[in-house]
Amino acid sequence: MVDRYVDADGLVITLTDGVLSLRLDDQRKRNAMNDGSLRAMVDALERAQSDEQVRAVLLTGAGADFCSGFDIVARNAGGGKPRTGSIQRRLPAQAHRLIPLLCELQVPVVAGITGYAVGLGMQLALASDFVLADRTATFWEPFVARGMTPDSGATWLAVRAVGPLRARRLLLLGERLDAERARDWGVVHEVVDDAEASAEELAARLAAGPTVALGLTRKLINEAADAGLREQLEREAFALELSSRSPDFREGLRAFVDKRDPAFEGR
Structure with a gap:
């Protein structure tokens, strides 16, 4: 549409x-x-x-x-x-x-x-x-x-x-x-x-993907070239904390348990 x-x-x-x-x-x-x-x-x-x-x-x-x-x-x-x-x-x-x-x-x-x-x-x-x-x-x-x-x-x-x-x-x-x-x-x-x-x-x-996780992953990739390993690991941990609070994360877990494809809403 x-x-x-x-x-x-x-x-x-x-x-x-x-x-x-x-x-x-x-x-x-x-x-x-x-x-x-x-x-x-x-x-x-x-x-x-x-x-x-x-x-x-x-x-x-x-x-x-x-x-x-x-x-x-x-x-x-x-x-x-x-x-x-x-x-x-x-x-x-x-x-x-x-x-x-x-x-x-x-x-x-x-x-x-x-x-x-x-x-x-x-x-x-x-x-x-x-x-x-x-x-x-x-x-x-x-x-x-x-x-x-x-x-x-x-x-x-x-x-x-x-x-x-x-x-x-x-x-x-x-x-x-x-x-x-x-x-x-x-x-x-x-x-x-x-x-x-x-x-x-x-x-x-x-x-159609998990927009929050994709956006945070994009940011991590773009920043990786200028970061040390430990700094990047900290950034990954912070991003994981943010993405795990998203509704799409919960949908992904439910889909895994139910053995079906996830229906992400971009939230």
Whole structure:
């Protein structure tokens, strides 16, 4: 059942059976994001943080491509030299809010990648828990080819996804990854025939799961790289305490005793 539908400046937002779908739709520009679609995605994710109906997030792109990055041509159409500090002031209000929101959500995030996932588009994929790509997918960090330094968390995300050696190949050499190579590098979890349909199916599966436990587990995974073993064990104990108080935990135990599949409600 579709609970909500919003079409906002190149971003189609729907909430269906617990899955918040954020679908980029500006096919003339290969689904490049702009100020409006960035704001709309940030607003949707901020609302999702406190919306118990949202149990998973799905990221896709309409047509042949996922996302070709940020539309820097439109941003700089007026010409002229950027004022000192203008980029540093602007980024925290846009892409630098979006990526932390995705990484810190208390629900799983699934990305279905077709065609280009470039720049900010690649960052959206790297910030997701699961990335399903078809054989047309191409992942590329184009910053060095534009004479730019990386933004939107590219350095942080790439190092965690592929390690510092391969991150250098992505960010200093601008190497492109096709779907198979991206899977071999750990950027893509699975190469499929229909990325969007497969991603929708996986997001629905996650949305039917124990949302509290999934969110806490996601948080533990994302924090593990920066924690020592003992610190992480303490975090696991705290998370287990929280999840064991949830109705879904009790349902899971009842289902185990009754020898049936659990019917989780996301609480």
